[in-house]
Amino acid sequence: MSDTFASGLPLAAVLVPVGAAALASLTTGRWPNLRDAWATLAGIAMVAITVVLLVETLDDRIHRTVLLDLALGIDSPNITIALRADPAGMMFGVLVSVLWVLAGIYAVGYMRGEHEQKQTRFFTAFALSIAAAAGVALAENLLTFVLFYELLSLFTYPLVTHRETESALVAGRKYLAYTLSGGVMLIGAAAWLHVLGVDATFRAGGFLDGAGLDSVTQWVLFGLLAGGVGVKAAVMPLHSWLPSAMVAPTPVSALLHAVAVVKAGVFGMVRVGVFVFGASVLDDMGAWLVLAVMSAATLLIGSTLALRHDNLKRRLAYSTISHLSYIVLGVALIGPLALTGALLHIVGHGVTKITLFFVAGAIHVKTHKENVSELDGIGRQMPITMGAFALASLSMVGIPPFILFTSKWYLGWGAVEVGQEPFLIVYLVSGMLSAAYLFPIIIRAFARRSPDHTRFGEADIRMVAPIAVTAVLALVWGVAPDLPLGFFELASTVAADAFPPSVALAGGTP
Amino acid sequence: MDPQPQLPVFIVGAPLLFAVVVPVLGRVWRHSAFLIALATVAVAAVASALSLELVLRQGAFSYYLGGWAPPVGIEYVIDEVSALVSLVITSVSFLVLISTRRWAEREAGDRPGIFYGLVLLLLAGLTGIVVTGGLFNLFVFLEIASLAAYALVFIGGRKAMLAGFRYLIIGSIGGAFYLLGVGFVYFATGTLNMIEARELLEVTENARAAQVGAVFIFAGLGLKMALVPMHLWLPDAYEHAPSSVNSLIAPVMTKVAAYAMLRMFLSVFPAGFLSGSVPVADALLILGLIGIVFGSIAAAGQTDIRRMLAYSSISQLAFIAVGIGLGTPLALAAALLHIVNHAAMKATLFLAASSIRLRVGLQRTHNLTGLGPRMPLTMGAFAIGSVAMVGIPPTAGFFSKWYMVQAGLDEGQWIVVAVVLLSSLLTAVYLFKVLEQAYLRPAKPEPSAHHDAEQGGSADAAARPSEQAMRPVVERAREAPFDVWLPLVLLAAATVGLGIANVVIMEHVLLPGVS
Amino acid sequence: MRVLMFEFLAALIALLIWASADLPDRADPLAPANQHLSPELTELTESEVVIPNLVSAILADFRSYDTLGETFVIFTAGLAVLLVLQVSRRVPEESPDE
Amino acid sequence: MNERYDSVILHFIARVFLVPLIIVFGIYVLLHGELSPGGGFQAGAIVAAALLLVRLTLGNRQGALRIPQGLLIWLACIGLGVYMFGGILPLILGDNFLDYARIPVEWYNQFAGEPRTARSMGIFIIEVGVFFGVVAVLVLIYDLLAGSSRQ
Amino acid sequence: MIWWLELALFGLLVVTALIALSVRDMIAAVATLSVYSFLAAVLLALMGAVDVALTEAALGAGVTGVLLIGAISVVERRTPD
């Protein structure tokens, strides 16, 4: 068993980006280089912290910071606000910190290349969003989770509306309306659990397991919690904010779709499914089926819609919607293999999708092209960029040995393990659809000849380098998911904690 | 009798004493009025803080005025709740007061002594209400505060006159209803002391009379706190009141009425007394729920910032009423917490609105385009206040909502939970509308907007809106002067600080206070 | 609107009359108000304050704080009238466009 | 209404006869407040009513017991100040606010025919304060109200 | 027992109150209000509240009336209702 001890490190992981935000806003646009350096330095510091935490976690030493512990003298449990570096949280936390460094460097190149306005505000909000995402990752209990989850909505709002155009404002409003509503649902659920006297500390296997709630209560709670996190996870029919939010600058899209927001949503789904309800409760309720059917539908519809969109970023957005549902479905299938796959998919999709968005951004900076149909021949002009795109696309489709192959393999295997073969078919079909919406781009880029004779070179080094790194990461983690950061070990630890051998496998297994 | 700590006297006595000094001294040396008023409020705030510290150290205590123990005499009841609320009122007023000098010179003409005398009387009345333990004494101080408020609202210009008169009539009805209710309680029990009244009400034979008394007391205080449907005076009064007064009255005045109502629940009417044949508690709950929704929706429809904030106040006060109506210790504590939080949040928002008015002269939301970067501190404070109002976690507003939701769940009042949660979304609708205008809209030229140029516009003639060049007003707008932005920043910091300290306040002050 | 007002007034009068049925009778010596505090006040006036006028004793001694408040109400009114009729008059009307 | 009632008789009655009488009665009420019905309020109200009566009958002409506004404000503040003094004096002596039990009265009893207790002394002090406050404020309000038509 | 006297006075009070509210001439209304206050003072004295009666007579009938007249002398005499 792992032992837990008090430490300041989890708090430090949250505070480092806050500090970066403060420094960036104080430095202001007068010294842009210094301002942008803060983010990179802080990102490296944060990676260091999270890696230390990761090593510790892998050694079964869980670091925990209690920010607030309060007995209210009323017969409900203490109100505790605490951060804890548990295996599941660390997966998300490390992912966030690593991708922040890359996205930060990329953002510098992008923002300068596009001559975007109000860069200070952008970098400040960016860092704050990372802090909130780190908080979401490390939250020890539901209340802490809700707290940071709400903050994440707030801090990303200025990012979505960054362009300040009419459509950006509309998208911002939509985004805020959706996410705040989700937050409200979560607050309601958290308060209710608190009143019911349930200790809402996340526990592998579910803290509601054995709490003795009646099934109506469970269903309502499930509706509130799954609905609340489902907004950010863009499960249909709660997804419509996501394509609209594509008006934001590309680093934001990368952050939203690959790192912070939607991953917080699916990570929340993992928390809700595994750490709040747990396998046996979900199985008894039958709620897994609802979740599974909804996510499977989202998966297929999302992929299909992606086919129809010519705008590259929109196509990627629908692809995101579909891939998020991979993870939700993995959670819903409640089996150890499916869960391992889902967790790996969070990481894998993170690095893969961020590559794709980076590429889209780089193309836009260089050529101002946004549509797939305009990309003929671009591969020859920007070989590194489009090469990375091709690698990421292969990963996306699930070709071995890329990371997403590994995760999809586990997901599919998990579906078989629990005896739900129809969902395996869903996964396979969706993989083929992925190929259908991604490969044409590669073919256009490399096989066709550019219609006009303008020559474009590669983008700024600050953009190309992160693209290359993430693409390579997608490959490396696919070949060796345990290297260098032990994601596979973490995922299987979580799965083992959540499904101890004594628990019967769920999902209608005989 | 042991000598009692003399601290509480200063909370009320200092403003009273200097309210007498200021008018005459202000004639001799004009600038003394502001300084004396500021110092006096500081004294009251310090006295409140020391009282609170004493309460936390030794428990609640009474102060017998004139040395007569109640029920013969009148007492101050200094417990956790009253000490905290008086501390909040005095310190928020202190901060707001710093900024009033700029307006007072214009709005109060060459007689700042009179103006600051009234301000001090207003504060004395409010703190008097908070600390008193007597039913009738509360009425007297309520009238002091109200009279001062009527006059201060009235001097805001043409439209404020009618609003002020309406305020006076409705406020007087409220006061008289309260007095009538006290009469009923007095004839049913024979006492005017709150705590003794509670004991006697539990055994009274004239329960029906006392209940009707409760109805009148709550109707009277409901009028003063602008509980729907008794809110009609508030939007006009808050919209048209002069800037200096607005940010002073809005955060504290109605809150004190709400506090008085809560006090009635805590120390006068026994539990269960208000849910019998005359279901006052339920009525309060229902009116509160209606008020939350109504206030938010009405606020969303406003184009004038201050009117929007006024409707928002209606909604927030209804929130407090819901807490009182639920009546459990947790709900009451949540309501009290919201009184504290809301005082800070609304002071921030109204002061920011006043600051905008000072520099831009415009109050319409659609005219604030691009103001964010030009007045970073003002709009930053406004943003923090807004976020707190919406109830985003670490800020103050989140926790009162959290506790209220819990209290509603405890009681199985699902509708309360739903409305409280919904209200934060509705709040987001109207406040983010302003933020969006200020921060995210690129400045674009607009044609004439002469209807926006209200009286009492900007202080410096250069920034005064005129018909041909309205747009440059925003573009030329500078940050508010030091004595306006400093309190604003402090208040915004307090909003965040209260959010972090909320739970501590709840644990050490409010929950012991209500049980 | 007017109908609503008359209904409200009628309801108010009905409520008051309904409540009055439960109030002590006129001049009832056993009413709580007459039983509870009045004897104590009389006694204390005789022994401690030593002035004949009970009302003055209560007004200016037992409840002198109320009286303080009351005097300040008058004072507030004086300042309010001064502010309204003297001070605000001198402030120029600031609506350049109206 | 300022010119119509301007008759010599009315003038005489009001100014020379009625008003002094009322004022004397008012002061009697003030000083006798502890013995018989009356006190600072009543006295203040009566004297103020008398002063207002003069203004009403004679209009606001010069000489109608016109008191300068500044003086009225001073008077009101002094009245209230006396009251606060009555409250603060016990505070200085170590008692509660407005607790008259230890107000010094020996100096008064030395040359007064009828000895007072400390408490009745305190009552007297604040009654005087109330008296001045009420008179000054009521007259002030009337002057402002009626005077506002004639700038 | 003099309760019927009180009753009669109460009746008169109601009548004068209604008159004060319904006459259209302001001076008349104020005069009626003074009468109302005076009657109220008599009633108060009858009920043993001499101090209150004294104050009501001076303040209610006297000062309020004079203040009202002072104010009305500035504004118009007729009212719409």
Added chain:
Amino acid sequence: MIDEIAARFPYWATAVLLVVGLYGMMGKRSLVKQVIGLSIFQSAIILFFISGSLLEGATIPILYSVHGEGHANPDDFVNPLPHVLMLTAIVVGVAITGVALSFLVSIYREFGTLDERELLDEVRG
């Protein structure tokens, strides 16, 4: 029947006066009439309190025993406490009336009318 009336009429009468005053404040267009209504409304409450202070066979609250002989019997005096309260309430009432009148004068100077309907038109128009 007569007993019931004798025991209750002060309450009923004050209730009627209260409502009359309230009608004046809410239903009258003239602001002056509203102030008059306010006056009536407040005096109704005063009468309500004082009529509750009555005591069978009692007299005005002056203790002749203080400078004379013997002890005072509380039952000989009407309850003085409501008197004190109502002294305060009267003064408060006059203060409010004074302020209200100053408002009236100020409004009249600004708008030239005291008709609420016209004033509302003026402000909105």
